[in-house]
Amino acid sequence: MSSKPRRIFGREFKLPVVRQLIQGEKRLGQLCREHNLAESLVRRWREQYEEHGENVWLSERLPVDCDPEARIADLEAALGRTHLEIELLRRALEKGGSAARRNGR
Numbered sequence: 001m002s003s004k005p006r007r008i009f010g011r012e013f014k015l016p017v018v019r020q021l022i023q024g025e026k027r028l029g030q031l032c033r034e035h036n037l038a039e040s041l042v043r044r045w046r047e048q049y050e051e052h053g054e055n056v057w058l059s060e061r062l063p064v065d066c067d068p069e070a071r072i073a074d075l076e077a078a079l080g081r082t083h084l085e086i087e088l089l090r091r092a093l094e095k096g097g098s099a100a101r102r103n104g105r
Contacts, residue, residue, distance in 0.1 A: 011057040017042065018049045 017035065020026045021042065032039050049056050 014045050014057055015049075015054075018045050021046055022049070 017031055017037075021028060021031055026034075028039055028042060031037065032042060
């Protein structure tokens, strides 16, 4: 069972989402569907915005990976998996295409 990587949202992303919600431009459900977000997360952002105003999330910094070697290893592993998936899909398309030609379609 694989877990999804945790997404990190910066101030530049959060502010427009919360503003659209507060100003009534879009509803909560609509924003969550458009950006693939949980409603509880957007509600928390709205509460933080209402509490701190426009200066909310100014002190947030995206986490910096302390170990660049570990990050490189993770990226290389992800690249390897992606390469295998592409190769598998390419072969499946080749076989699917040849079967269709045999059937005359």
